[in-house]
Amino acid sequence: MTAAVLVGGITLAVLLGATGLGGPAAADGPGAAIDAYELTTGRFVSLVGALAALAGVVIGGLALSRPSSRIGTRRGRLGATIALMAGLVGMALGGYVVAAAKGGPGTGYGIVGGVMALVMGLIAVALGGLALARYRRTGRLSS
Numbered sequence: 510m511t512a513a514v515l516v517g518g519i520t521l522a523v524l525l526g527a528t529g530l531g532g533p534a535a536a537d538g539p540g541a542a543i544d545a546y547e548l549t550t551g552r553f554v555s556l557v558g559a560l561a562a563l564a565g566v567v568i569g570g571l572a573l574s575r576p577s578s579r580i581g582t583r584r585g586r587l588g589a590t591i592a593l594m595a596g597l598v599g600m601a602l603g604g605y606v607v608a609a610a611k612g613g614p615g616t617g618y619g620i621v622g623g624v625m626a627l628v629m630g631l632i633a634v635a636l637g638g639l640a641l642a643r644y645r646r647t648g649r650l651s652s
Contacts, residue, residue, distance in 0.1 A: 543617030555622025562599025565633025572640035589640035596633025
């Protein structure tokens with residue numbers, strides 16, 4: 510995955526969130542019932558944020574645990590940078606959903622997924638930061 514693809518994905522996620530995709534789920538009115546299994550826009554945006562943050566946690570964990578692998582420091586800061594970016598995207602989308610939600614859990618606004626995206630995004634940023642600090646401390650490994 511190149512940096513251009515990563516930046517393009519982040520830009521797409523921000524544009525989708527900023528254009529109202531994460532808007533109110535109960536747009537039919539205040540008394541409209543939301544089914545528990547209905548995928549509303551708020552739930553969709555929080556799901557995308559949670560999946561991005563989860564990917565950041567996995568990649569950050571791999572970059573931290575296997576520093577001489579392809580994801581780690583051998584190929585540079587790739588794994589740490591991807592974990593940082595995915596964590597930031599997850600936190601941004603999760604924060605947007607939590608800020609835009611007008612109700613609590615079960616209302617269809619995706620607040621539970623938004624909080625999960627915030628927490629997992631924070632973990633991904635921490636893991637990516639630790640891997641990046643390890644890369645800077647040890648420098649380039651000889652091939």
